[in-house]
Amino acid sequence: MIKYPYHLFIGDAQDKAAAKVARGIKDWRPDRVVGQISLPGCQTDLGIDELTVEDAVKHGARTLVIGVANRGGFIAESWKPVLIGALEAGMDLASGLHNLLQDEPDIVAAAERCGCQLHDVRVPRAEYPIANGQRRSGKRCLGVGTDVSVGKMYTMLAMHREMASRGIQSTFRATGQTGILIEGNGVPLDAVVADFMAGSIEWLTPANENDHWDMVEGQGSLFHASYSGVTLALIHGAQPDALILCHDASRHRMRGLSGYRLPTLTQLSEVALTMAQMVNPDCRVIGVSINTSELSERDAAKMIEDVGKDTGLPTTDPFRYGPDILVDALIG
């Protein structure tokens, strides 16, 4: 287990999305966070104290978490003074990047010298099976998106928290590095070897009591050329009973894919349901989650009303207005 409290490194993040790992931890585990540390040129802010590594240690921080991602997932040379400084101040390091802390000789040497630990949460820790496609007891809900990074994890976390408060049995199932850092376990799906992707999700969401819900963190998008295969493996491994359509109101072009427009929510619904019903004919789309964080209060309310009318589905921004109507729709 990774020791907390955390200090969140947001580096030279050029926009809000680049620091989404740090933001997720701060939003869902504020009790585990002492502050943030950025580099010159950083274009975002978590709204918490900016602390040096020394000050963070004084506030009790035990692990510096790399909360920033760049395309390709490498550990930038410009980050290293802070990372090595954190080790020298006595903190462990945790990272969800593709390129590993354990593969950086200077970081490994500093960790050994200082007696600190390196946690690469993106490294799969289990030997996953090949999926067998068999139906199993318990229920599973999955978020699917019009694009990557549209709020699928937030939606599942918000619904899970609401379900816990109502006494409904549920478990948040993390499939990405932020989710794993928040939940403490999960499957780093985008780092799993292709043949075992769906099997890793069957392993993560095993048979359960009939009225128990696994709230499964979505990954990628069926419409995103870079990551669609990961998404389909997740759908077929999870055998969802319920899908939540997720969308970011400010997104008009697919992230990282020049020239690609987003699908409509209707297109997403049709394709995702077609794929899900291959493994669970009873699967249904039960609601829409819109990330309206870039919209004014008035525009957000208008958009949610419009989408609800267009799709005929319960629609909300669970982070802004709470996930109640989605939970109502889920437990029907």
Place this chain on the structure above:
Amino acid sequence: MIKYPYHLFIGDAQDKAAAKVARGIKDWRPDRVVGQISLPGCQTDLGIDELTVEDAVKHGARTLVIGVANRGGFIAESWKPVLIGALEAGMDLASGLHNLLQDEPDIVAAAERCGCQLHDVRVPRAEYPIANGQRRSGKRCLGVGTDVSVGKMYTMLAMHREMASRGIQSTFRATGQTGILIEGNGVPLDAVVADFMAGSIEWLTPANENDHWDMVEGQGSLFHASYSGVTLALIHGAQPDALILCHDASRHRMRGLSGYRLPTLTQLSEVALTMAQMVNPDCRVIGVSINTSELSERDAAKMIEDVGKDTGLPTTDPFRYGPDILVDALIG
């Protein structure tokens, strides 16, 4: 590069499908094969000379290729006397199994002792990029299946050979271990890390001359719960201009998935085209390839006629009747 001629090890294969790697090499590179070697209890035969390793070496064999697969892809202890014997006779070993030659201490020791090489073709050899989804010049044709192992590779190889004989520019692009052993290079897609699947296929099928066709080996099936994610990554990485629907006439249940029926060719066509057109709006389904190897001559002809009528598409068994009409439809 793997040295040839090959000697093909079919071990204790319990049926024809278990020796499909060996059969593929023998069918498509007969000029590179000196013979086969089996173990007691083997239930299949390639129809070529059964030779000891010593005799194979006398006939010029330079590499023993493991041409048999078991579920799980491990190297059976019962195979080792032959494998180590081949090394001691001076041959290299090549394998496409999930479990690696390089992870078997006794095989590694024998290879070192004998100065021979071990080729695990399932190990990715390149650092693949994340897919960027950009359109590129040249044309690409991909086989998609109603199930796994229905003849997608054979279809592409047969079309490629016919195109070469007509002087049409084309390249066979291997995405699995048999294809890689046949072609000498390729991407072992099911062993690629999830995030890089689609990117590995963009890397394999780069921009080319406008009238050049990449004939891309299919993998898995969009309808197969264990491997569907691999298939979708392949479709989105290849950006196919043309799809060939592939089906095995004797298959009624999804291979390895109890309780799953096969989709119809119409269902396959709709889903595969929907996914392909996300990255290439001009993609079309141009024909149907039926593996009729288990049918009588009369039943095969009847089925091909019926499927052609039902789908309205050029339909054949390219291995039985030749791929001419599929090539005609492709270049039409």
